[in-house]
Amino acid sequence: MNTTQKAMQNQDIVIEELARHYRAIIELIGENPDREGLRKTPLRAAKALYYATQGYRQDASAVMKQAVFEYAGSRMIIVRDIEFYSFCEHHILPFFGKISVGYIPDGNMIGLSKLARVVNVYARRLQVQERLTAEVTKVISNTLGAKGVIVVCRAEHLCMKMRGVEKQDSSTTTIDYDGVFAEDTTLRQEFLSLIQN
Numbered sequence: 141m142n143t144t145q146k147a148m149q150n151q152d153i154v155i156e157e158l159a160r161h162y163r164a165i166i167e168l169i170g171e172n173p174d175r176e177g178l179r180k181t182p183l184r185a186a187k188a189l190y191y192a193t194q195g196y197r198q199d200a201s202a203v204m205k206q207a208v209f210e211y212a213g214s215r216m217i218i219v220r221d222i223e224f225y226s227f228c229e230h231h232i233l234p235f236f237g238k239i240s241v242g243y244i245p246d247g248n249m250i251g252l253s254k255l256a257r258v259v260n261v262y263a264r265r266l267q268v269q270e271r272l273t274a275e276v277t278k279v280i281s282n283t284l285g286a287k288g289v290i291v292v293c294r295a296e297h298l299c300m301k302m303r304g305v306e307k308q309d310s311s312t313t314t315i316d317y318d319g320v321f322a323e324d325t326t327l328r329q330e331f332l333s334l335i336q337n
């Protein structure tokens with residue numbers, strides 16, 4: 141059996157086990173998992189959760205390395221409004237929003253789509269917004285070797301809307317940066333003004 145076949149077999153085992161647990165959850169909330177509408181739900185839910193947490197099985201640095209190119213420019217590069225969906229690690233309820241990434245190159249540039257892929261890798265896990273923001277910053281900085289990286293994340297948390305404090309209009313903004321962005325306020329301001337609507 142080759143590596144891909146092994147991974148597929150493992151995936152089937154995990155999804156089957158997740159489905160078993162979902163069936164138990166459906167029973168515990170007082171529903172009947174055998175009624176027509178719910179018969180396939182444990183399996184569907186298992187596949188959905190497996191998909192939404194695929195970041196655990198991905199390597200953000202490896203994703204980035206597929207498209208690093210030499211580049212002599214020294215001005216800021218920004219990819220704005222990368223949407224993401226994640227799960228808050230406290231309630232396993234979705235939080236979602238947009239991430240904007242900027243960096244000052246230092247001999248290399250990165251394929252633009254890879255920045256969005258990196259966001260997906262860290263978003264598709266159990267997360268807190270602060271760590272998501274920091275992890276995206278760190279991997280870009282470490283893998284690309286930029287002079288500076290800055291990441292702003294704005295998100296809505298369903299755990300604050302559909303339960304708990306029930307605040308429908310609040311959103312949370314987190315920011316992380318390093319290198320020249322940590323030293324130069326004007327550069328940070330330039331980035332922030334460029335990502336404004």
Ligand SMILES: Nc1nc2c(ncn2[C@@H]2O[C@H](COP(=O)(O)OP(=O)(O)OP(=O)(O)O)[C@@H](O)[C@H]2O)c(=O)[nH]1
Pocket residue numbers: 228229230267268269270297299300303304305
């Ligand atoms: N800092 C941070 N907190 C988060 C994030 N997602 C959810 N939370 C918070 O995690 C906290 C967990 O607090 P607890 O008091 O342990 O849990 P709880 O009783 O369910 O809290 P309430 O949501 O206030 O009802 C809550 O304040 C949530 O708003 C996140 O991404 N970052």
Ligand SMILES: [Zn+2]
Pocket residue numbers: 228229230231232233297299300
């Ligand atoms: Zn939460």
